[in-house]
Amino acid sequence: MSISIPTPHIAHLTEEDYEHVYEPAEDSFILLDALEIDAQIIRDDKPIICLEIGSGSGIASTFLTQLIGPGSSLVLSTDINRYACKVTLRTAQANNITLNPISCHLLNPLTNRLKGKIDILLFNPPYVPTDSTELQDTQELRDIGGSWAGGNNGMIITDVILDQLPDLLSSNGKMYLVTIVQNKPLEIINKMQLKGLICKEMIKRRAGRELLSVLRISRK
Numbered sequence: 001m002s003i004s005i006p007t008p009h010i011a012h013l014t015e016e017d018y019e020h021v022y023e024p025a026e027d028s029f030i031l032l033d034a035l036e037i038d039a040q041i042i043r044d045d046k047p048i049i050c051l052e053i054g055s056g057s058g059i060a061s062t063f064l065t066q067l068i069g070p071g072s073s074l075v076l077s078t079d080i081n082r083y084a085c086k087v088t089l090r091t092a093q094a095n096n097i098t099l100n101p102i103s104c105h106l107l108n109p110l111t112n113r114l115k116g117k118i119d120i121l122l123f124n125p126p127y128v129p130t131d132s133t134e135l136q137d138t139q140e141l142r143d144i145g146g147s148w149a150g151g152n153n154g155m156i157i158t159d160v161i162l163d164q165l166p167d168l169l170s171s172n173g174k175m176y177l178v179t180i181v182q183n184k185p186l187e188i189i190n191k192m193q194l195k196g197l198i199c200k201e202m203i204k205r206r207a208g209r210e211l212l213s214v215l216r217i218s219r220k
């Protein structure tokens with residue numbers, strides 16, 4: 001039987017907030033749907049360390065925290081955009097959970113400490129193909145433009161994490177990654193399998209012009 005988890009409250013966020021932080025959209029919701037499909041597996045695994053990279057509004061980190069429920073899990077979140085970290089904090093408070101967002105590039109300040117320890121990793125990355133100048137500018141500005149600009153094939157930021165992934169995941173660890181067709185999900189699956197990980201397309205869905213997927217990448 002599937003478990004149904006309510007979508008986190010985000011009514012506290014305003015039009016002004018959405019000028020600075022990514023407004024939850026179909027790509028955000030497909031990630032929640034993937035987590036909901038795996039809810040029982042995630043609960044049974046009793047994850048200890050979870051991390052969302054690029055938490056934006058905080059909707060996915062909040063959802064994951066609610067899905068896991070009270071216990072010994074630590075849900076960490078990062079975002080390159082400081083405004084997004086503040087909004088993630090507000091979303092956590094509005095949903096009566098605790099999050100401690102960290103403003104940084106990917107998980108850089110945590111990488112060494114989290115090696116081999118991440119049980120659940122979430123990333124709805126900036127996945128839109130752009131030229132390298134737009135990617136560089138938006139990453140430097142650390143504003144809302146960084147929500148989508150993904151450079152060549154929309155994969156430049158994602159690839160940094162995928163290359164580190166075998167070192168980051170715990171023995172039972174799983175990553176949930178949002179992609180669009182331009183990111184070449186089949187190539188991602190092959191690449192991760194060559195690294196010795198199991199990679200499966202869990203959901204595929206058209207949303208307007210985007211053909212979205214969620215990939216689950218795991219050791220087992």
Ligand SMILES: C[S@@+](CC[C@H](N)C(=O)[O-])C[C@H]1O[C@@H](n2cnc3c(N)ncnc32)[C@H](O)[C@@H]1O
Binds near residue numbers: 023104106107124143
């Ligand atoms: C598509 S949005 C997703 C936001 C949210 N997770 C959701 O699903 O609605 C991508 C997020 O990644 C963040 N981001 C972009 N580049 C990043 C980087 N180098 N390190 C950390 N976060 C980054 C953006 O600021 C943005 O909040």
